[in-house]
Amino acid sequence: MRRLASGPDILLLAAVWIVDVAVFSTLLNRSDSPSGLLRAPVVVGYAAVGAAALLLRRSHPVWVFAAVWLHSCAANLLPLGVHPTAGVLVALYTVTASRGEAVGALAMVAGFVPLGLTVAAEVRAAAADERITILTANAIFFTVVGLLVWGLGRWVRANREHARELERRRLAEADAAVAVERRRIARELHDIVAHAVTVMVLQAGGAQQILGTDAARALRTLRQIEDLGREAMGELRRLLLVLRPSAGDEAQQPVDGHQPGLDDVDRLVGTFREASLPVRLGVCGAARRMDRSTDLTAYRVVQEALTNVMKHAGPGTRTRVELNWADALSIRVTDDGGSPPRRASAPSAGHGLLGLQERVDVVGGTLTAGPTRDGGFEVNAALPVPTTEPDRARSGG
Structure with missing residues (x-):
């Protein structure tokens, strides 16, 4: 059974959970009040659910992004005191790095919705005289971070595609080289078999001429023909092994017909x-x-x-x-x-x-x-x- 997550994935999930609780929630700065203490299990638990969803981000990146997106939007619309944001950024990166440009661009646009709700929550919680500053700073921050995450995902995806293309070229070049060598071997085996058959024909004709006058010599010639025939059959079997459809450039071959050894x-x-x-x-x-x-x-x-x-x-x-x-x-x-x-x-x-x-x-x-x-x-x-x-x-x- 395939493992859901590795050690680094678990660490990433823990980091997402900690950031959402420590940075994107009201738990730490309001925990001294009775309502804050009662809200603590809700904040911690809700952030843990969003982080746990990332366990499936490699096998189902789009579905995980959709789930994390809904999880973040719901938290921003409900008075839970937490605004899960780190998980959205991680899911956005995964979708962009593993899917096509169109899906990645759509995820980027959709990702700004929960990020915008988080900014709106921060503005509502700020003092009236600070809201413009909070809005401007958070809008710039989340826009830059969102674009950086999306760009990182695109860069990783481009590198992966480039590596796959290089591997495909390497395999194609290797197949072409083997095909060229097969054709070269086939030509050489053809020459060997053709030479053996020619000698057999000549020796058979000579044996026929001396059969009546020198039976012993004719017998030796017939044995040589038998040996050549066995050798030619072996070469033909090898020829069949390499005569498979292939393409490639013409390989070099002896210009004088001599097969070296x-x-x-x-x-x-x-x-x-x-x-x-x-x-x-x-x-x-x-x-x-x-x-x-x-x-x-x-x-x-x-x-x-x-x-x-x-x-x-x-x-x-x-x-x-x-x-x-x-x-x-x-x-x-x-x-x-x-x-x-x-x-x-x-x-x-x-x-x-x-x-x-x-x-x-x-x-x-x-x-x-x-x-x-x-x-x-x-x-x-x-x-x-x-x-x-x-x-x-x-x-x-």
């Missing part, structure tokens, strides 16, 4: 070194053969992580790329944050990392990224590898 990491690291980014590459364990899409994803992880370093930390930042072959391929890219170290909040969840997360999810891997204690940044990815014997080795630089 871990074999190209050395060259990739070299390009960043040439751009004055000191990168150390370390490899632990024996490399295994991976699906082409997973191999491409591993390359993209390293590429995006290094790009992130160059973008946020700049040239000269000491960076290390670690590839650890075990039950899964672990990729870790860390940097020292540059000199001076960058703030931990600098590399926010950019579009590149969002797209990278989508890419890693497609191949069944995991990705984490965040600041380090020494002011740098790190990207960690774990990608699945086949449980087969190692068939290739890599060297670190």
